[in-house]
Structures are given as structure tokens and as C-alpha cells.
Amino acid sequence: MARITKGILGGFSGKVGTIVGANWRGQDIIRSTPKPSSRPPSEKQLLQQNKFKLVISFLQPIKNIQNRYFGSGSGSKSRVNMATSYTLNEAVQVTADIPSLLYNKILITKGDLAGFQNPSAVPQSGQVLTLSWEDNSIQGNAKATDPANAVCYCEELGTFEIFEMLTDRSSMTANITLAPYYSGKEIHVWMYFNNLEESFACNSPYLGMFTVL
Structure with a gap:
């Protein structure tokens, strides 16, 4: 189904007959429907497909967070698309043609809010994880009331x-x-601050991998 966005003479996205409308780098374009290829994908294409599947599968459950708090959301790319692109380019390694995630390089959120100072996590009995950090609410655009999330x-x-609005920065x-x-079980842990208006967040630090007690 096509979607008209700028009137009948303007841009649209989707398929109409033998043409496809799309937006590429901020420009509305139309192209013919690509013909199915009879060639099997190359090893390079298969690797790229596997990397993409790995990243999409991982990010899907947290897309609601990234839709709010990954980048500025300006331009033609959505925040979710920016998160996908970042993860593909910065947080995937390939060993013997098998892609895997580099958890310490993954960003759950990305933004200009002042981040954590010396965050840490310590497992406690009863499946409890104690999170701690230093109060830096006087630095930059940080506020004591910024909600902390894990x-x-x-x-x-x-x-x-996902644990949202656990407490505030000053706690x-x-x-x-x-x-x-x-x-x-072993778990990977990230934290992030967002502002009270929920309009932006900090870069989410990776606290490490811990065994739940």
C-alpha cells in the first residue's frame, strides 16, 4: 500500500503497481520494483544478513526506550534506525564468519544529558542487584531529580x-x-538517566556482566 505524504504530485512511500516510492537522505524518490534475483547470496551478503538479524532481534524488545532516548530524532532517520545503525557498526564482531554482540559497546540510550559518575552494580542474595553511583547533579545539565533507570x-x-524510574540522580x-x-544466570546491565520531561537521556553506561545470586 502506498502512502501519499505531499499531495498527488509529491512524495509517497510504498508500492504502486510496478513502482516503489521511498525517502532517501531526505529526498522523495521513485524506483521500479526490483526483480527477484535467481543468484544465491554471496558469503558477504549472508554475513551482512546474519548481522542485521542478530541486531534487530536484540534491539526489538527495547525499541520503545530507544524511540524516546536514542539521539536527537532529527533528520530522515528515526531514533530506532539510528540505534540499529550504531549497533551494527560499533557493537558487532565477527569470528569465523559468525557475528556476535559486543555488550560493552552497546548503547541502550544515547543523548546529551550528563551521565553517571562511577556507576557500579553488586549482586545480593534473593536475585537482588544493588546499583550505586556518585551524585553529580551540579555538573552540566544534570539535575538532582533526573530519574535513574536500569x-x-x-x-x-x-x-x-527493564526498571524505569527507580529513583533520582541524587539518591x-x-x-x-x-x-x-x-x-x-548471568545478566548484562546498563543504566541511564533521562530528564523529568522525558525528552532526552544520557549515554547508557555498561556496568558489566553479573551472576544473579
């Missing part, structure tokens, strides 16, 4: 746990409790 990912289970500590089935 994102946990278990590679073994392929699941995310300097917060506890999160995971479900009992995470006991003994």
Missing part, C-alpha cells in the same frame, strides 16, 4: 528486564529484584 539482559534466556543507590528463575 536495563538487564540475559543472553541464555534471551530476555530483558545515589537503588535495588532491583529479578524473578527467581534468574538465579544462577
